[in-house]
Amino acid sequence: MKDKKIQWHPGFVAAMNLEFCQNRNDLIFEKEHNLNTKPLEIDLLIIRKDTSAHIANEIGSFFRGHNIIEYKSPEDHLDIDVFYKVGAYASLYKSYGKALDERKADDITVSLVREAKPEGLFRYFKEHGYHVSNLERGIYYVEGNVLFPTQIIVTRELDQEKHTWLRVLSENVEKKDVVKLLDRIKALAEKDDKDMADSVLWVVMEANQQIVEDWKGDADMFDALMEIVEPQVRLREEKVRKEGIKGTVDVLKELGHGESEIKTVIIKKYGLSADEAGEYF
Secondary structure: OOOOOOOHHHHHHHHHHHHOHHHHHHEEEEEEEEEOEEEEEEEEEEEEOOOOOOOOOHHHOOOOOEEEEEEEOOOOOOOHHHHHHHHHHHHHHHHOOOOOOOOOHHHEEEEEEEOOOOHHHHHHHHHOOOEEEEEEOOEEEEEOOOOOOEEEEEHHHOOOOOOHHHHOOOOOOOHHHHHHHHHHHHHOOOHHHHHHHHHHHHHHHHHOHHHHHHHOOOHHHHHHHHHHHHHHHHHHHHHHHHHHHHHHHHHHHHOOOOHHHHHHHHHHHHOOOHHHHHOOO
């Protein structure tokens, strides 16, 4: 039992962005898209700017104009009620266009993503006459009593080379997947991509703390991990430090202290130079 609840969804959204990096300019990613009222929220909405543009990633091969994505973390269930709930979200999304029938039903798809295959849900499909096809590893197309084209993505089954970002979202990540993840992170050149990869890596580390401890015995593995993590740790620590200084300045201002007096305090308390202290005014 972990003391801290893992924040899986930011890592998932980042992973999906990285999965579709070859089509970044063809897609719009809207995380936590609100459906009219706050409690109804789509985990991720992906809108195709140009439906004629080829999607390189096979997860998006059946995408249409508007694509509803529901992510279930390793601790969440994916059962028939969740299946219907996401279908209802897609129906509401269709109905909330600005004009009558603006969002065409045949231009909407549904994707449900989970690490492990939801065996109970698949039994339900079989018992109730749904047809499920599996043309790609880890990608299942559901046909039958569905309003919109629907696929279920089982990340544990996805190809390691093609889908590193999604496969590592696990509480039981395998060493080979982390090795591949670190290689992919090192190869990134764009800052936005590096920031998203950082989100994925931190989720992996939070969810697999014992494994990270075990890796300390593998010098090469641990060194490769620390090469990437340590600069990010320093950045996060610096961000927290700056927020602390800013908080101190704000409190002292509210108490009526002058700029000169406040500068003296933060220089002494935080070891700042006069120029550094001046940046907070």
